[in-house]
Amino acid sequence: MRRISTVLVLVLAVLFTGSVVQSQSVAKFVTKEEKIREEMITISRELGVTCAECHNVQNFRDDSKKNFKVSKEHMRLTQMLKDNGFDGKKGPMATCYMCHRGKLVPDYKEPVKAKAH
Structure with missing residues (x-):
């Protein structure tokens, strides 16, 4: 009523x-599902990919794809950063875009170590 x-x-x-x-x-x-969908759309834009990159589009909960597992770990990392000061209140907010810049694989590469002679 x-x-x-x-x-x-x-x-x-x-x-x-x-x-x-x-x-x-x-x-x-x-609903909770609508909030999750909005978050996933944001993440896909920040990575420059479609849903099919990480998900089996026939079953979105299926975790058999490697990128699905990697993305869950990265989401935990992003949440850890938010919990430790990268929450957007006094500085930057941790997001996927922070590292990925619209690309599935970030451009950052570690420097090559000097060769020992």
């Missing part, structure tokens, strides 16, 4: 104002 009244309020808001006003009741309709 409460859901119907919330929808009714939204419909009336659209009719009288011509637009939907963002409120907490609207935010409740966003």
Whole structure:
């Protein structure tokens, strides 16, 4: 019953104002899956790839692809950086783009060690 009244309020808001006003009741309709999808779209743009690069598009939870496992590790690394100061509050925010710059494989290469004679 409460859901119907919330929808009714939204419909009336659209009719009288011509637009939907963002409120907490609207935010409740966003599911966990929708949030994950938004995050995945952001990540795919930051890496310059499509979903199929890491996922089996027939079963998105399938972890058999190597890039799926690598990306999970990188996501943990990014979260660790956010937890340790790269949260965007006083400095940069850790994201995939921070290293990848729109490429699946970052350009950074470690310097070659001097040869011992």
